[in-house]
Every structure is written in structure tokens, then in C-alpha cells.
Amino acid sequence: MAEQSTRVTDDEVMKVITDHLTVRGVSAERIVRGATWKADLGIDSLDILTLTQELEDTFHVKIGEEDAIDLRTVGDAIDYIVRVSGGGAGTEAEGDHHA
Numbered sequence: 001m002a003e004q005s006t007r008v009t010d011d012e013v014m015k016v017i018t019d020h021l022t023v024r025g026v027s028a029e030r031i032v033r034g035a036t037w038k039a040d041l042g043i044d045s046l047d048i049l050t051l052t053q054e055l056e057d058t059f060h061v062k063i064g065e066e067d068a069i070d071l072r073t074v075g076d077a078i079d080y081i082v083r084v085s086g087g088g089a090g091t092e093a094e095g096d097h098h099a
Helices: 010-023 045-059 065-070 074-084
Strands: none
Touching (some): 010 045, 010 074, 045 074
């Protein structure tokens, strides 16, 4: 029995991000792949932390502190979650950050 639900899609990650941010007053129309967290969406570091935790819990992944700093846009977060969850067919692997 193959489980297709284990493959995370861009749309699934975008939905979690959109749901999280709209509850905090961000207009859904502003939540696009190229939007930056602070400048475009106006969310602060605490909001980013709670969003990161929600993404980790929802998709059963771990977002390292260094990786989280590099996630500057909505698209960065989507690509990262899809890649680390194993759903990133066609995405470029940037190599391990482990020493």
C-alpha cells in the first residue's frame, strides 16, 4: 500500500503559511512566493518562529536555526519544506549542511 500523502506539495505548504498569516491579519492577496516576511508581509521574528514551529509540526520536518535564517521569502520556505520532506522532485539539492 503506497501512501501518496507523504509527498508534500507546494500548495500544501502555501496553505499552511496562508492560514497562519491570515489569522494574524495579513491579507491573503499579499502572501505570494516572492513576498518577504518583514518588508512585504510585516510579520516579526516571533511570528516567523511560530510559523516555523507550525511548519515543523504539520510536515514532520526539522528546520535548523541556520536554515531558518536563510528562508527570506514565502517561496524559500515552500521550497525548503518540499525538499526536506522528500517531495521535491526536480528541485536542486544544495548539499548537506552537516560537517
